[in-house]
Amino acid sequence: SQQGEEDPQALSIQEGENATMNCSYKTSINNLQWYRQNSGRGLVHLILIRSNEREKHSGRLRVTLDTSKKSSSLLITASRAADTASYFCATGPLDRGSTLGRLYFGRGTQLTVWP
């Protein structure tokens, strides 16, 4: 399966601390994306990193991609209580054509940030 796997399954930290989540996948990819989901609602796209990129930043988010190890990490710096959510990595296939194609999601990391 191409499905990504996040680690850890759950993470609990205090406000102000950094949160690191990891994602591993099994096959070659075109891109890897991170999404956030607040309880039972839709997913919010956070960041997309292409297979030829190694690191990307967006505000307090930093994503790395190591295609040789088939892994990615998402770092949220200076976490806030509002960051409490589930975080999913999703891989985009090589043969996606002109669209993003189907995504393969992991099971997610539940992040809880305590005030």
Added chain:
Amino acid sequence: KAGVTQTPRYLIKTRGQQVTLSCSPISGHRSVSWYQQTPGQGLQFLFEYFSETQRNKGNFPGRFSGRQFSNSRSEMNVSTLELGDSALYLCASSSQGDRYGYTFGSGTRLTVV
């Protein structure tokens, strides 16, 4: 700019019935995908449509079908509902460029009783 709109938000159906869910993508987005989310299986891909053509289909039984209209709006239909079809159904749209990923709707929560 309006987001992805899914209707209805909540739905309760009885086993054996059929249901139609609707998705209006962001204006200008021609690609629409559907995902099913359950606690047991996580996020599972259902379909991808682009310019009214189904480009990809996930591993779901034939009871699950979909279509896309010329205005890019999409519908998915589930016939002969089973208890296991209870899930959050998410629709997502994207433009042809991949820079921004998918924009998801808030989902339709389907409960089959």
